[in-house]
Amino acid sequence: MSDTVLTLEHVSKNFGAITAADDINIEVGQTEFFALLGPSGSGKTTMLRMIAGLETPDTGRIVIGGTDVTRLPPYKRGIGMVFQDFLLFPHKTVAENITFPLKMQRSSDTEKAEHLQWVVNLVHLEGLEDRYPHQLSGGQKQRVALARGLVSRPSLLLLDEPLANLDRELRKEMEVEIRRFQLELGIPFVYVTHNQEEALTMSDRMAIMRDGKMEQVGEKFSLYHNPTSQFVASFLGSPNVFSGRVSAVDGEIATLDWHGHAIQARAHGGLKPGDAATCYVKSEKIAIETDAGEMSGEIRDVIFKGQYADFLVLLDNGEEVTVSSSHRGQLVKGAKTHIIWKPENADGFPAGE
Amino acid sequence: MKNNRLFFWVLTGPGTAFLLLFLILPLMSIVVFSFWRTESYHLYADWNLDNYRVLATNPSYVTFLLRSLFMASVVSFVSLVVAWPVAFFITRYGGQFKIILLLLTSTPFLTGEILRVTAMQQILGPIGLINMALTTFGFDPVTALMYSKTATAIGLIYLWLPFMVLAIHLSLLNFDFELLQVAKVNGARPLRAFWEVTWPLNRAGSAIGVVLVFIPTLASSITSKFLGGPNGALFGNILAHQFGSTGTWALGSAMGVVLFVISLLVLYIVWKSIGDLNRSGITIKGGAE
Numbered sequence: 001m002s003d004t005v006l007t008l009e010h011v012s013k014n015f016g017a018i019t020a021a022d023d024i025n026i027e028v029g030q031t032e033f034f035a036l037l038g039p040s041g042s043g044k045t046t047m048l049r050m051i052a053g054l055e056t057p058d059t060g061r062i063v064i065g066g067t068d069v070t071r072l073p074p075y076k077r078g079i080g081m082v083f084q085d086f087l088l089f090p091h092k093t094v095a096e097n098i099t100f101p102l103k104m105q106r107s108s109d110t111e112k113a114e115h116l117q118w119v120v121n122l123v124h125l126e127g128l129e130d131r132y133p134h135q136l137s138g139g140q141k142q143r144v145a146l147a148r149g150l151v152s153r154p155s156l157l158l159l160d161e162p163l164a165n166l167d168r169e170l171r172k173e174m175e176v177e178i179r180r181f182q183l184e185l186g187i188p189f190v191y192v193t194h195n196q197e198e199a200l201t202m203s204d205r206m207a208i209m210r211d212g213k214m215e216q217v218g219e220k221f222s223l224y225h226n227p228t229s230q231f232v233a234s235f236l237g238s239p240n241v242f243s244g245r246v247s248a249v250d251g252e253i254a255t256l257d258w259h260g261h262a263i264q265a266r267a268h269g270g271l272k273p274g275d276a277a278t279c280y281v282k283s284e285k286i287a288i289e290t291d292a293g294e295m296s297g298e299i300r301d302v303i304f305k306g307q308y309a310d311f312l313v314l315l316d317n318g319e320e321v322t323v324s325s326s327h328r329g330q331l332v333k334g335a336k337t338h339i340i341w342k343p344e345n346a347d348g349f350p351a352g353e
Numbered sequence: 354m355k356n357n358r359l360f361f362w363v364l365t366g367p368g369t370a371f372l373l374l375f376l377i378l379p380l381m382s383i384v385v386f387s388f389w390r391t392e393s394y395h396l397y398a399d400w401n402l403d404n405y406r407v408l409a410t411n412p413s414y415v416t417f418l419l420r421s422l423f424m425a426s427v428v429s430f431v432s433l434v435v436a437w438p439v440a441f442f443i444t445r446y447g448g449q450f451k452i453i454l455l456l457l458t459s460t461p462f463l464t465g466e467i468l469r470v471t472a473m474q475q476i477l478g479p480i481g482l483i484n485m486a487l488t489t490f491g492f493d494p495v496t497a498l499m500y501s502k503t504a505t506a507i508g509l510i511y512l513w514l515p516f517m518v519l520a521i522h523l524s525l526l527n528f529d530f531e532l533l534q535v536a537k538v539n540g541a542r543p544l545r546a547f548w549e550v551t552w553p554l555n556r557a558g559s560a561i562g563v564v565l566v567f568i569p570t571l572a573s574s575i576t577s578k579f580l581g582g583p584n585g586a587l588f589g590n591i592l593a594h595q596f597g598s599t600g601t602w603a604l605g606s607a608m609g610v611v612l613f614v615i616s617l618l619v620l621y622i623v624w625k626s627i628g629d630l631n632r633s634g635i636t637i638k639g640g641a642e
């Protein structure tokens with residue numbers, strides 16, 4: 001990357017016997033929205049805290065804007081951070097909370113007023129400047145926390161599950177807005193979440209974390225469509241799981257014997273004939289047809305969601321598969337169907353992980 | 354409804370009666386006596402303001418009062434400064450030892466006041482630990498520590514410090530230490546973060562600690578009697594005197610009333626200094642709107 005703002009090189013961190021970060025390497029560019037996605041306890045917060053300086057890595061280097069900050073205390077790093085439970089100062093007004101970073105930098109009053117005006121307009125907090133945090137709704141608190149993170153126009157903004165405490169509707173709205181702030185400001189955001197929808201909606205690139213390890217890093221489309229890690233294949237997009245034995249491998253494509261059916265998937269992890277394998281296929285990548293076909297069965301249930309529907313298909317071999325597709329009149333409960341997918345839409349890995 | 358009222362009186366009755374009997378009544382009698390007259394160890398109920406006139410015009414009483422006020426201010430301030438780091442580290446890093454550390458701060462109370470003050474004498478006095486050590490090694494003894502106001506101050510701080518630590522600790526238990534990290538990420542050095550966040554959010558704790566130290570110090574007499582030396586008498590010593598050898602109970606009562614009024618005044622000032630509850634963050638725990 002030509003304009004790298006943040007670099008983590010071989011960063012590791014242990015808490016006693018727990019490995020919270022295991023040889024992490026990340027580069028984040030100037031205008032990037034970078035998401036760290038992983039289940040709870042995978043080490044996402046620890047990573048952000050190390051970048052912010054609230055935690056010191058055991059090994060490795062952290063570089064921000066060309067400066068090695070690994071041993072620099074947090075107050076000298078000049079970055080913004082938005083915390084999960086808002087963590088507003090309860091004894092300060094909205095305006096005082098927001099301008100706190102400027103006060104610490106000893107900015108002039110006019111500068112404070114200008115920045116406050118700008119950021120209040122940006123995050124839509126007009127008229128609430130003199131309130132105290134306990135007089136705000138959850139969504140408003142979230143905006144204040146964001147404004148405080150942005151007000152000093154930091155070189156980098158860290159966000160730790162900033163929407164986790166908001167209800168679904170508000171979250172949808174804020175997802176769009178946070179992305180808009182990032183584009184408007186042109187600074188990198190490092191955004192931590194356990195919610196894949198959030199990460200997929202907002203980010204340019206993302207890293208998937210598990211047990212302190214980075215499973216895969218890349219553009220979100222590439223992670224979603226071309227997982228190279230079994231964990232990523234199983235985690236993103238709640239896929240169907242098929243377990244069987246490899247009967248043949250032809251170039252990139254493996255054929256599995258799955259309860260009497262031959263199913264095909266891209267081969268990962270050096271699959272060879274005879275191996276036990278697990279294959280992941282995302283539900284929207286499976287086609288559902290009403291005519292006869294090789295993998296046939298009948299529709300057990302239809303879960304209608306508006307733009308699409310989930311069809312629970314009970315195959316003739318007794319296995320159940322979920323298919324997401326646009327809703328069609330013929331696809332009713334009890335209808336005979338067959339399902340099919342392209343080999344490049346399925347990913348097979350050695351079983352047992 | 355009726356049951357509720359009965360319940361209310363059963364619960365609050367004994368406490369109210371106790372307060373009336375042992376606090377309000379003696380207090381009222383002292384107020385009454387302060388307007389009477391004593392002569393040859395007898396109280397005479399002829400109402401007058403003489404006792405107060407004496408207190409206001411006789412410079413020695415004013416001096417003792419000012420000395421006690423100054424002593425109480427110094428002792429409260431030093432206790433506050435000393436107690437903060439202790440309370441902070443017990444709360445933040447005490448972990449499973451929090452309670453035992455806190456209980457340890459109260460060990461001086463296990464022995465009773467006289468013994469404690471005597472123990473201080475053993476350390477500060479002319480043949481005490483500090484000066485013995487100094488003279489043994491050929492240095493001059495520190496006379497400032499021997500029967501002086503400094504010795505009294507040290508003794509009083511030692512006496513009341515646990516209350517200050519306790520008050521601040523209890524306040525810090527409700528404090529979200531993560532706010533300090535927020536301050537640091539946003540550019541505050543540790544001391545600045547303390548000043549911007551920890552201090553204002555625990556002002557009520559500091560205030561309660563100051564009250565708990567200031568008021569007893571203002572009325573104290575035993576510590577200065579043992580450690581203060583010939584010129585170290587405080588208002589409390591003079592007050593005790595009135596009820597002892599001189600038998601001027603009416604004047605003593607007036608002095609008691611003065612102490613009481615000043616204590617109320619201190620309470621009021623401290624309460625005012627906490628000020629806007631929003632500013633102390635008390636509102637986050639379901640307080641005033």
Ligand SMILES: Nc1ncnc2c1ncn2[C@@H]1O[C@H](COP(=O)(O)OP(=O)(O)O)[C@@H](O)[C@H]1O
Pocket residue numbers: 015018019020038039040041042043044045046047
């Ligand atoms: N200060 C700490 N002391 C001990 N263990 C910790 C500490 N902070 C985090 N951990 C552990 O490190 C792991 C990663 O935690 P965290 O970074 O908070 O995960 P996430 O944010 O992805 O949920 C967890 O197992 C957690 O229990």
Ligand SMILES: [Mg+2]
Pocket residue numbers: 041044045046
């Ligand atoms: Mg976390």
